[in-house]
Amino acid sequence: MRNILFGRRVRLAIRFGILLFALPLLLAASEAVAARRALDEWNLWTSGLLFAALLAQSVVLLLLANAVARRKKAEHALEKQLSFVRSLIEVIPNPVFYKDRKGRYLGCNEAFRKMKGRTDEEILGKTVYDMGPKELADEYRRTDDDVFASLEPLCYESYVLDRKGARRNVIFNKAPFFDENGRADGLVGVVTDITEHKRTEEELRGSEARLQAIVTHSPLLISEFDAEGRYLLVNPTGAAFFGLSKEDLLGKTFSELLPPEICALFMERIARIQEILQPVLVEDTIRTGEKVRHF
Template identity: 30%
Template sequence: KPYAIDYRIITPNGDIRIVFEQNRPIIEDDRPVGISGTIVDATEKKLSETDLRDQYGMLQFLIDAIPIPVFHKNENGIFESCNKSFEEFFGVPRLSVIGNTVFDFLPESQAIEADTADKSLVRLGCALTYEAKEINGSGDPHDVIYYKTPLSNPDGSSGGIIAAMLDISERKHMEAALRESEKRFRIIAESSSDWFWETDENHKFIYVSERYQEILGQSPESVFGRSRWDLSSNGLQEQAKEKWRVHIADLNSHQPFRDFVYLFKTGDGSTRNVKISGIPVFDDANMFRGYRGSGTDVTEHIRVEVALRESEERHRNFAADVAHELRTPLAVLRTNLDNFEDTEQVKTLRLDVDGMTRMVTQLLAATRIETYVAADSFVSVNLADVCLHVATLLGPIAIKEQRSIEVLGGEDTQLIQGIQESLEQAVRNLAENAIRYSSRGTVISLKLGQLEDIPYISVIDRGRGIPKEQREAIFERFLRADRRTGGAGLGLSIVKRTVENHNAEIAIDDTPGGGATFTIRFPKSDAALQDMEVA
C-alpha cells in the first residue's frame, strides 16, 4: 500500500532535518516488484506549521483573557471559536459550542433573535451594535450590548462574523438607581423648607431649586450669573462688612462653610435673614468647579430668639430687683432678732431669716452670672487667693458647726483667666455644702494644684457622699438631692454655670473613707500653652 511518513535525519555536518517521504509500490502482473517514491526536505514547512500552531495558541490565550464574551461564526451561523468568558456566561463548555449553532444551546426565543441579527449583519456587510436581553447559564436576565463585525474570505465571499458581548446590567442598575435618586431629590427639594443651590468657579449661581422663589420671591432664573453678595444690597453688606470679608475669603480658599447668616433683600423690598451652608466641588482632576449647598429662611427663628432673650432679660431684671429689695428688710429683721432673748422661737426665726437671706444672695448670684460676658470680663485670677478668701470667710461658720476648713497648696500661685468674684461664689457654694453635709469633727479641704498642666480646685468633704445616679441631677436648677435639706436649689446650678462660663469642667468623686470630692478642672495654663507653641 502507498504510505507517507515524516522523520528526522542527521546530516553529515550534524544538522537535524525533517524529511517527508512518500512511497507507492510498483505492481507488475498483479505482483509488487518494487517501490517508487519521493523524499522532500520538509524542515522549513514543519517549522512554519509549528510557529503557526504557537501563534494560534497564543491568540486563543489572549482571547480567553478578554473579560467579556467573544465568539466567531461562519457564514452558516456555525460557531468556529469562542473564549472562556463566553463559556462562563452561558454555562456551556466550548466543545458544546464549536460546530453548533445558537439553536443547539440557547432557548428558542434567544436563538431566533440572535440568528436574525447575525443574518442581517451578513446581508448588509457592515458592523452592527445593539442592546439585547440575554439569559445566562444560571437563568438570570442580563442587559448586554453586542458589537458585531462581518468577516470576508480572500475571494471576497462571506467568512461569517466576529462578535463581542458587553454585560451592562450593573450600569443599567446604576442608571435606574440614579434616576430614582434624582427623583427623590426633586421630591425632597420641592417639599423641603430649604432650597438648594449651586455656583460655578466664580461663585456665580448656576442652579437654584424652585423653593427659592416661594421663600424669597425671586425666580431661580433671576439669580443665574450673579453672586451671593450681588444679591445683598450694599447697605446690608456695610452693616456686616467683616463677616462678609471672612466669608468671601473662605470661598476664595475653597473652604466648606456652615450656617453663614446674612440679611437678604427680597423681590418686594423687604429683608429676610438667610442661613446658608456649602461645600466646595472638585472634578476628577482636582480642579475647583464651584460650591453646592442649601439655604434656609431663619427670619422667624431669629425673631423668636430675640424675643426670648428679651423675655429672659426682663425675668432676670425682675428677679434681681426682687432679691435686691428683700435684702434690706431681711437685714433689718435679722438685726432686730439679735436684740431679743435667745428663746427657742427667736432661734428658729433667726435660722429662717438666715435661710431666706442665703436664698436671696443665691438668687442675686444666679441673675448676675447670666449676664457675664467672658471675653469682656476675664482677668488674671490666682486660684490660691480664691481658696484662701473662701476659707477665711467660712472658717467661723465651720467652727460653729464643729467642723474645720483647710487650704492645701495655697502657697503656690495658680493663675487662670476668669472672674474672681464668680469663682469665689462657686467655691463658696461647694464649701458651704461640704460644711452642711460632712460629719462633725471632720475637716473640709480646699485643695488646688496642677495635673498635666491643668489647674484644678477640689472641695473635699468627709460626709455621706453622693450616689452616682444623682451626680448629674444635683446641678439642675431648683433641684435638691436627698442630701440637701434646705435652700432654693440654686447653689450647685450656679457652680455649674460658673464652670461652663470659664470653659472648665466639674466632676464628682468619692472621698476615700467616705464623702464627696468636687473637682473643677480649668483649661491649660498660659505657660503650658506657650511651651506647646514653642515645641
C-alpha cells in the first residue's frame, strides 16, 4: 500500500516538474506568436502608410505636371500674343515707344530708332534725360506725369530733335497701360511728324496774305458770291462801285442791289457757269443811281 502511494507521488512530482519546465516554454512561445502577430500588423500598417504616401505623391506629381503643362500653354499663348504685338508695333510707320512709371524706355519700334539714330541698346533702360537737352526732357517728363495723374490719353503738339539734331514739329499721343491690379504700370506713346504740314500751313497763310493784299489794292472790281447771288467777298473797288462799305455790301443779294432785269441776267449767268464749270467773259452796262457803268 505504501509502495502504491509512493508511486503515485512520484508520478505527480514528475508531472508537476514537467509542467514547471514546459510553462516558460509555453509562455515564450505565446509571446513569440503575439510578437509575430504584432509585427505582421505593424508591417501591414506600415505598408498601408507607404502605399498611401506613394499614392499621394503620385497625385501631387500629376497635379504639378498638369499645372506645368497649363503654365507652359499659357506662356506659349502669351509669347504668341507678345510676338504679335511686337510685329504690329514694328510695322507702324510712326515712331512708337513705351516706358515704365520711372520714365525708362521698355521698348520702341524701328521708326523710333531711326528718328533718334540709336539702337535698342542705346535706348532701352534710358530716360529722356539721357537722350536730349534738359529743357526738352523736362517737358516730356511733365506730360508723362500728367498722363499718370489723369490716367487718360493725352494729345499735344511739341517738337523732337532727330538724329541730326534738327528740330521736327510733332504731335504726341500718350496713353497709360495697366498691370493686373489695374494700376498704371507705364505709358505708350506715338509720334506724328507734322513738320511738312506746318510748313505747308505757313506757305498757305503767306499765299492767302499775298492774295488778300492783291484783292484789297486792286483797281478792278473783285467779288465772290454764292449760287443765290449773295456777296461773300468784295474788295474796296467793288464796294465803291455800289457806293456802299464792304460791311454793308457783304451778305446782300443781287436783288437787293440791282434792277430786276440786271439781277435776272446775273442769276442766269451764274447758272450757266455752274453748268459748264468754266470761266465766262462778258461785257455789261448797268445803272447804279444816276450813273451808268460799263464793265
